[in-house]
Amino acid sequence: MTTINIRDFIAEARFNRFHAGMLFWACFIITFDMYDLIVYGSVLPALMKEWSMDPLQAGAIGSYGIFGMMVGAILFGILADRLGRKRVLLASVILFSLASALCGIAPGPLEFSLLRFLGGLGIGGILPCLIAMLTDYAPKGRANTFIALLMCFFSVGGILAAFVSMLLLPTLGWHAVYFVAALPLLLLPLMHKYFLDSPAALLAQGRISELRAALAKVNPEGELGSDAEFTGFQEAEAGSxxxxxxxxxxxxxxxxxxxxxxxxxxxxxxxxxxxxxxxxxxxxxxxxxxxxxxxxxxxxxxxxxxxxxxxxxxxxxxxxxxxxxxxxxxxxxxxxxxxxxxxxxxxxxxxxxxxxxxxxxxxxxxxxxxxxxxxxxxxxxxxxxxxxxxxxxxxxxxxxxxxxxxxxxxxxxxxxxxxxxxxxxxxxxxxARNTSDHAVPETASQSSLTGA
Known part of the structure; x- marks a missing residue:
C-alpha cells in the first residue's frame, strides 16, 4: 500500500488545461459578480426618472446590495465549509445571476430593492468559495498569483458594466442592461465541472472516488495507485x-x-x-x-x-x-x-x-x-x-x-x-507540527506566508 500526501501531490502538479479552465471560469464569475454590483450606478439616472425617486431613496437602494454582500460573505462562507464549496458556489452563482436578471423586470423600487439584496447575498458568497478553491488546488508557487489574477477581474467587471450600459441604455433601456446578468446562469453547465470541493473535506467524508477524480484532473501525471492511502490534511476540529x-x-x-x-x-x-x-x-x-x-x-x-x-x-x-x-x-x-x-x-x-x-x-x-x-x-x-x-x-x-x-x-x-x-x-x-500520519496541520504554510 502506498501513501499519498494530497498537498504534496497537488503542489507537484504542472499548470495544465484543468487549472486554466478553473481559473478562467473563476475570473468569468468575478467579472459578472462586479458587473451585477455596480451596474446600478450606470442605470441610476434612468431609474430615478422612471420611478420618481429622490437621492435618498436611490442611495438606500444602492446600499442594499452592499449589505447583502456583507451578510452573504459571512453566511455562505460558513455554509461552504459545512455543505461543500462546490454546492454553495453554484447556489451563489444562481442566486446573484437570477436576482440581477429579474431586476430588469422589477415593477418598482420595493421589488428592485429586495432583488438587489438577494443578488448581494449571492455576490458575497462567491469570493470565499473561489479563493478557497484556488488555494486548495493551485500548484506550488502559484496560489498568490492565481488569486491576484482573480481579483483583477473585479476591475474588468466594472469596465464591462460601463461598456454594456453605453451600448444598451440609449437603444434598449435599463432593463436590457440587467438581462445581461443572466449570462453566468446560462453558462453554468459549462463551468460547473471545473469547480471542486475541498480535498480535505472529500478525504474526511470518505468520498475517495471523488477525491481521486479531482486529483487526476489537477495532476494527471501523478501516480494514483488503486491501493493508495491518502494523508496530508488536518482533521476538522470539534465544534463550528x-x-x-x-x-x-x-x-x-x-x-x-x-x-x-x-x-x-x-x-x-x-x-x-x-x-x-x-x-x-x-x-x-x-x-x-x-x-x-x-x-x-x-x-x-x-x-x-x-x-x-x-x-x-x-x-x-x-x-x-x-x-x-x-x-x-x-x-x-x-x-x-x-x-x-x-x-x-x-x-x-x-x-x-x-x-x-x-x-x-x-x-x-x-x-x-x-x-x-x-x-x-x-x-x-x-x-x-x-x-x-x-x-x-x-x-x-x-x-x-x-x-x-x-x-x-x-x-x-x-x-x-x-x-x-x-x-x-x-x-x-x-x-506546522505533525500530530499523526493522517493529520498534518496546515495552519500557516511557512513557504507561502513568510517566504521561508
Missing amino acids: PVRALFTHRRALGTLMIWIAFFMCLLMINGVSIWLPKLMVTAGYALNSSLTFMIVLNVGAIAGTLLLGKLADKWGVKKVLIPMFVVSALSLTLLGFGNNMAVLLVLVFITGACTMGAQNISYSFVSQYYPSFMRSTAIGLASGVGRLGAIVGPTFGGVLLTMNLPVAMNFLFFAIPGLFAALAFTFVPLMK
Whole structure:
C-alpha cells in the first residue's frame, strides 16, 4: 500500500488545461459578480426618472446590495465549509445571476430593492468559495498569483458594466442592461465541472472516488495507485468553524486580520468615493479629478498582479506590511503635491498599494487557516471588511464637513493604512507540527506566508 500526501501531490502538479479552465471560469464569475454590483450606478439616472425617486431613496437602494454582500460573505462562507464549496458556489452563482436578471423586470423600487439584496447575498458568497478553491488546488508557487489574477477581474467587471450600459441604455433601456446578468446562469453547465470541493473535506467524508477524480484532473501525471492511502490534511476540529477561528492560538491572528480588513476597506472605499471631490477642492478641474480615478484603478490592477508574484516569491506577510506603509505614505504626500505628473504617480502607487495589498490579503487569509475552515475564515474577514467599506464614505464626508486643509484630509485617510500594517505585524504565524500520519496541520504554510 502506498501513501499519498494530497498537498504534496497537488503542489507537484504542472499548470495544465484543468487549472486554466478553473481559473478562467473563476475570473468569468468575478467579472459578472462586479458587473451585477455596480451596474446600478450606470442605470441610476434612468431609474430615478422612471420611478420618481429622490437621492435618498436611490442611495438606500444602492446600499442594499452592499449589505447583502456583507451578510452573504459571512453566511455562505460558513455554509461552504459545512455543505461543500462546490454546492454553495453554484447556489451563489444562481442566486446573484437570477436576482440581477429579474431586476430588469422589477415593477418598482420595493421589488428592485429586495432583488438587489438577494443578488448581494449571492455576490458575497462567491469570493470565499473561489479563493478557497484556488488555494486548495493551485500548484506550488502559484496560489498568490492565481488569486491576484482573480481579483483583477473585479476591475474588468466594472469596465464591462460601463461598456454594456453605453451600448444598451440609449437603444434598449435599463432593463436590457440587467438581462445581461443572466449570462453566468446560462453558462453554468459549462463551468460547473471545473469547480471542486475541498480535498480535505472529500478525504474526511470518505468520498475517495471523488477525491481521486479531482486529483487526476489537477495532476494527471501523478501516480494514483488503486491501493493508495491518502494523508496530508488536518482533521476538522470539534465544534463550528467559527469557533475554530479563536482556538488553538488563532484568536489573536483572527482579530488582527479583521482589524486589517476593516481599516483597509475603510481607506479604499473612502478614497475611491472622495478622491475626485478632494482633488476639485485642491483646485483641479473635474475632468482632471476623474483622470485620477482612472489612474487609481489602473494602479490597483498593476499592483495586484505584481504583489501576487512577489508574494509567491517572498511570502505574503513580507509583502503586505511594507505595502500598507507605502500606501499611507503615498496618500499623505498627495496632500502636498502640486505637480500633475507627480500626483499621477502618487495616485498610481496609492492604487497599487491599497487595493493591490487588500486583494493579496485574501490570499493570506486563505493560506493562514486549515482547509476545513478556510471558506469560513475568508467569509468572516470579508464581512468585517465590508463594515469598513460602509464606514469609509461616511468617514470622508465627516472630514469634508470639518473644512480641514486638503493635506489633513489625505493624512486622515492614510492613518487606517498604518493600522492595517500594524495589525498584520501582530498576526502570529504558527509552525506546522505533525500530530499523526493522517493529520498534518496546515495552519500557516511557512513557504507561502513568510517566504521561508
